[in-house]
Amino acid sequence: MLEQIKNIKKDFETKLKQVTTLAEVQNLRKEFSGKDAPLTSILKSMRDADEQTKQEVGKQANLVFVEIANKLNALTESLQEQILHEQLKVEKIDVSLPGMNLQFGTKHPLNLVIEEIGQIFSEIGFDLVDGTEIDNDEFNFQKLNLPKDHPARDMQDTFYIEDDHVMRTHCTNMTSRLLTKLAEQKHKDQNLAAISYGNVYRRDDDDATHSHQFMQVDGFAIGKNISFANLKWVLKYMAKRLFDESVNIRLRPSFFPFTEPSIEVDISCFKCAGTGCGLCKFSGWIEILGAGMINQQVMEVNGLDPKKLTGLAFGIGIERIAMLKFGINNIRLFYENNVEFLEQFPFYGK
Numbered sequence: 077m078l079e080q081i082k083n084i085k086k087d088f089e090t091k092l093k094q095v096t097t098l099a100e101v102q103n104l105r106k107e108f109s110g111k112d113a114p115l116t117s118i119l120k121s122m123r124d125a126d127e128q129t130k131q132e133v134g135k136q137a138n139l140v141f142v143e144i145a146n147k148l149n150a151l152t153e154s155l156q157e158q159i160l161h162e163q164l165k166v167e168k169i170d171v172s173l174p175g176m177n178l179q180f181g182t183k184h185p186l187n188l189v190i191e192e193i194g195q196i197f198s199e200i201g202f203d204l205v206d207g208t209e210i211d212n213d214e215f216n217f218q219k220l221n222l223p224k225d226h227p228a229r230d231m232q233d234t235f236y237i238e239d240d241h242v243m244r245t246h247c248t249n250m251t252s253r254l255l256t257k258l259a260e261q262k263h264k265d266q267n268l269a270a271i272s273y274g275n276v277y278r279r280d281d282d283d284a285t286h287s288h289q290f291m292q293v294d295g296f297a298i299g300k301n302i303s304f305a306n307l308k309w310v311l312k313y314m315a316k317r318l319f320d321e322s323v324n325i326r327l328r329p330s331f332f333p334f335t336e337p338s339i340e341v342d343i344s345c346f347k348c349a350g351t352g353c354g355l356c357k358f359s360g361w362i363e364i365l366g367a368g369m370i371n372q373q374v375m376e377v378n379g380l381d382p383k384k385l386t387g388l389a390f391g392i393g394i395e396r397i398a399m400l401k402f403g404i405n406n407i408r409l410f411y412e413n414n415v416e417f418l419e420q421f422p423f424y425g426k
Contacts, residue, residue, distance in 0.1 A: 078136060084114045085140050092147060098155050105148050115141055185421050186291055186410055189398045190273050193293050196317045200310075202295060203270040207250040209277070213240045219252035220334040221373045233279040243277035246391060247294035248334060252378055255298070259379030267299035273394075284406045291394035296370065298380075298387035304337070304369060307388035311341055311367060318397065320346045326361055335368025335389055355400075362400065365392045 088108050095101055107113065115137050183191075194204050218224070235243040250272035258268055273293045280288045297306070308327070315323050326342040342363050345356035352358040367390035372382035395407050402421070404410075409417050 078133060080118060081115065081133070081136050081140055084108070084118075085143070088144055092151070095151060096155075098152065098159075101148060101152050101155065108144050109141065109148070179419075182418055182421050184410075184418065185398050185402055185404075186394050188421060189394050189401065190291070190293065192318065193314075193392065193394075193397075194271065194273070196314055197269075197271050197295060200313070201269055202297070205250055205254070205270050205272045206274060207244075207247065207253070207272050209244055209275055210237060210241055211244045211249045213242060215252045215256075216242050216244050216246075216249045219256065219374070219377050220248055221371050221377070222333050226333070235277050235279060245278050246276050247272040247274060247292045248389070248391065251294060251296050251334075251389065252374070254296075255375070255378035255380060258298070267297075269295075269297035269299075271295035282408070284408065287395070287407050287411070289411075290407070293392045293394060294389070295391075296387055296389040298370065298385055300385060302369075302386045302388055304388075307367060307369065307390070310388065311365075311390065315341075315343045315364070319343060319401070322346070322349065324350075330366060330368075332366055332368055334371050334374050336371040338366065338368035341365045341367055341390075364396065364400070365390055367391070 088104075091104055091107075095104055108115070110116070119134065119137055198204060213224070217226075234245050237243065250270075254268065254270055258266070271293055272295075274291065275289055276292050277289050280286050282288060297310070308325075311327075312325050315325050322344075323346050324344045326344070327339045328342065330338045330340040332338040340363060342361040344350040345353060345360055345362055347353050347355045348360070350356075350360040352360050356362050367388070370387035370389050375382040375385065375387070395410060398404065398410070399407065
């Protein structure tokens with residue numbers, strides 16, 4: 077048996093010298109290390125041999141097994157390196173070629189406006205809050221002086237999820253939530269100022285200037301002795317920061333259930349300086365938002381005392397502001413994900 081093992085080893089080394097491919101290595105491995113290999117047959121035939129023969133033959137067979145495995149592994153690694161080297165010759169990179177033109181992504185114009193408004197108001201003490209886009213009827217309507225069957229609900233044609241839950245029709249739902257949260261605190265008379273932002277939903281026919289989904293920023297400030305003069309200052313400050321230092325504002329009476337008095341806010345046209353042009357429809361003024369003093373009934377229904385606290389509130393349509401700032405005439409461009417359109421805003425605000 078020992079002589080057989082020597083012959084097997086000699087036969088293996090002879091065949092090993094003739095191997096030139098990985099496939100031939102695999103065949104040789106199967107021939108000399110597989111379950112039908114000659115060394116395996118020798119080990120199986122020693123079942124009836126004496127103990128000394130088993131030890132001598134078994135030890136020598138195992139040594140040859142290990143030697144065969146090591147040489148096959150070494151040859152496999154060598155052949156793999158040769159293959160890789162040949163591939164690298166074929167796939168050699170020409171470092172003199174120009175690199176790929178990797179373009180940076182840009183922020184969406186609506187996000188740019190939201191960030192700018194957020195920066196403006198954070199500088200004067202307002203907190204920025206995000207909120208749920210699905211809310212219950214209580215916070216979206218009832219706590220904003222819009223009880224059930226109130227005719228003013230028709231102003232906001234609503235998507236109902238179920239009887240008491242809606243897709244919010246304005247970000248003012250966060251105003252009612254924050255006022256209620258303030259009322260639940262021990263010190264109800266502390267100052268609070270915040271803006272909320274995000275998507276809102278109303279049933280509408282989509283066209284160049286209308287969408288069933290759009291974005292708003294709603295803001296409010298509440299505290300002792302907040303007056304209409306404070307509201308006017310906030311609105312004028314925002315308009316000058318958003319558009320131009322030379323911009324003036326005009327306030328017109330209006331109606332919103334959650335504010336009293338309520339106003340519509342116009343800015344003097346920043347393109348023609350109020351002389352009249354296509355942007356302002358030759359009126360010299362551009363409507364931008366609605367605002368007012370928080371209605372006393374809203375204060376009461378949210379658990380606050382209107383005799384101790386007063387507040388101001390305003391709501392801004394983000395698409396409206398973006399269309400004015402960037403000269404965009406179709407609201408649908410904001411939602412079509414057109415790369416050529418979005419690439420126009422890489423350096424805005426820098």
